[in-house]
Amino acid sequence: MRLTLRVARYDPGADVDIRMQKYLVEWERQETVLDVLFKAWQQDPTLAFRRSCRSGICGSCAMFIQDGPRLACQTLVGDLAGDGGELTLRPLPGFRPLKDLVVDLDPFFDALKQVIPWVLTVPGHDGRVAPEDSRRIEGPATCILCGICDAGIDSGGNVRPAALVKNVRLAVDPRDALGAQRMKVTGLTEEGLQTFRQLLARICPKGIELPAVALE
Amino acid sequence: MEITASRSWPAPPRDSLAAARQRWEDNFGESRPAAAGDSVFAIRHELNRLMTEKVGVFRTGAELQEAAGELAALRQRYRRLRVPGREAPFRYDLVEYLETGYLLELGEIIAGAALRRTESRGAHYRLDYPARDDRNWLKHTFIRRGEGGPVFTSGEVCITKHLPGERGY
Numbered sequence: 001m002r003l004t005l006r007v008a009r010y011d012p013g014a015d016v017d018i019r020m021q022k023y024l025v026e027w028e029r030q031e032t033v034l035d036v037l038f039k040a041w042q043q044d045p046t047l048a049f050r051r052s053c054r055s056g057i058c059g060s061c062a063m064f065i066q067d068g069p070r071l072a073c074q075t076l077v078g079d080l081a082g083d084g085g086e087l088t089l090r091p092l093p094g095f096r097p098l099k100d101l102v103v104d105l106d107p108f109f110d111a112l113k114q115v116i117p118w119v120l121t122v123p124g125h126d127g128r129v130a131p132e133d134s135r136r137i138e139g140p141a142t143c144i145l146c147g148i149c150d151a152g153i154d155s156g157g158n159v160r161p162a163a164l165v166k167n168v169r170l171a172v173d174p175r176d177a178l179g180a181q182r183m184k185v186t187g188l189t190e191e192g193l194q195t196f197r198q199l200l201a202r203i204c205p206k207g208i209e210l211p212a213v214a215l216e
Numbered sequence: 217m218e219i220t221a222s223r224s225w226p227a228p229p230r231d232s233l234a235a236a237r238q239r240w241e242d243n244f245g246e247s248r249p250a251a252a253g254d255s256v257f258a259i260r261h262e263l264n265r266l267m268t269e270k271v272g273v274f275r276t277g278a279e280l281q282e283a284a285g286e287l288a289a290l291r292q293r294y295r296r297l298r299v300p301g302r303e304a305p306f307r308y309d310l311v312e313y314l315e316t317g318y319l320l321e322l323g324e325i326i327a328g329a330a331l332r333r334t335e336s337r338g339a340h341y342r343l344d345y346p347a348r349d350d351r352n353w354l355k356h357t358f359i360r361r362g363e364g365g366p367v368f369t370s371g372e373v374c375i376t377k378h379l380p381g382e383r384g385y
Contacts, residue, residue, distance in 0.1 A: 042257045045309035099306040 001083040003027050005040050007047065008090040010097050018090070018097065027077050033087065034061055034072040049101040056205060059146030063101050064090040069151040071205045092151040108147050111160045115167040115185060120177045133174050136211040140169035144206060153199040157188040164188075164196065171213050180214045190215055226360065256297055256309070259290055260316045263323060266290070271327050276344045280331040287323050294320055325366050329357045332368055348382055 005023040009015070023040035034051060041047045050060040054073045061072040066080045066088055081087045095103035121127075129137070149161035159167060164186055171182040188196070197210045270283040299313050335349035336342050356371040373380070 041308070042255070045256075045312070048306040048308055102306050 001027050001029075003036060003077065003081055003084075004086045005036060006086060006088045007037075007040060007101070008097075009047070009100050010091075012099060020088075029078055031077050032073055033065055033070075033075045033077055033080075033089070036077055036087070037072055037089065047101075048099045057144060059144035062092055062146040062148050062151070062205075064093055064151070069093070069148040069203070071146060071148070074205050092147055094151050095147065103147075105147065108150055108160075108162065109145075111150075112145075112163050112166060114159050115163045115170070115182065116178075117163070117166045117170070119170060119173055119175050121175055122177045125175050127175060129174060133172070136172045137169055139209045139211060140165045140172075142206045142208055143169070146205060148205055149200055149203055152203045153196075155186070155188075156192040156196055157186040159186055161196070161200070165200070165208060165210065168210050168213055172211050180216055183213060183215050188215065254293055254297065256294075256313050256316050259294055259297075260312070260319065263287075263290055263316070263319055267323055267326070271323070271330060273339055274341050274343055275330050276342065277331060277334070278344075280327050283327045284324070284331065287320065287327060291320050291324070321361075321366070325359050328366055328368055329359065333357065350380060354380055 003025050005025055006020045007023060008018045009021045010018045021044075023043055025036045025039040025043075027036050027039075034054060037047075037049060037051075041049070049063070049072075051073065052058040052060045056071055056074040059071070062069060063072055064070075065072065065075055069092055072089075077087065089101060091097045091101050091103045095105070095108065098104050143162065143165050145162060147162065149165070153161055155161045155164045157164065167182050167186060170176050170178070171180050173179070176182070186193075193210075193213075193215065201207070201209060266283055266286050270279040270286075294317060297313070299310060330340060330342075333340060333353055334342065334345045335353045336346050337348055337353065354373055356373060358369045358371050359366050360369075361367070
């Protein structure tokens, strides 16, 4: 089967804005968007895009695919296009493009610092976690920091989406000295948090479900 | 530390740094013809296939010998490639070129060491030498870079508390 890939190109040294470049590629039913992007790259090795693991664990290949932000390695071409169809790839919206599909991730990682993104251990805690607590942590701990939630949805509160996920993960950790108090920084109501929970479930490539957390 | 303490490292050839620099700079020059119809992608793909098919866990001397020849041919092709530009941010084609060069070196090291070791041990299984051979091969393999490719030597194993022996489960 054939496919026209329309890919955003941007060379900061030469372009003032993004321009779209077309690549004609062959593809097969089981292939992902990343697979066909590799084929475009072999036609034109100057094309820049981040990737590493090819298996939905590193979060590097987040980009705007057709109509929304997705992981290229986890999106099947056949789910978005047919034989002779077209697929459009752009850099993640809300991020500054650096070159082609590569965006500046520094503000994204900086935004995490707002929530003190590590466990502040309760003094004297033995470190053991009960299985039911562990299960609550597990959802948000699956986050791979790909940036897709920041690109696609609003948190409705004071911190950005990925930082909010990290904050919830720490707020439900029994080893953490701040615990539920961490939720104060978000400025969210129970209703706002519930809205975010639903938006996240729809967009997150890891399918993260946020656990219930007490808002004080 | 004990393994290496008894052994002094050979001094690098005096001109090797200058030669390495020259090789590096040549790769960016316009003087080298790009090999028509060849690409770093094709070479890397063939390297992947070759290493999986002939240098996997189960090996034979004949296949390893073939692999060594094919690796040398891939290296010749690699040498004829021209990198299409200088270092700049997000030059993934340059990264691919550099990685493939290192993978070719590693391929030669793995195939060469496997060909030399005429016994089976752990994840190195020679179908033509299925038994472990402590008499000849209770040895380390040392590999250093020579002018014409990797140079292999052996070193004694320092045995302390646990005596070596065939594993039984």
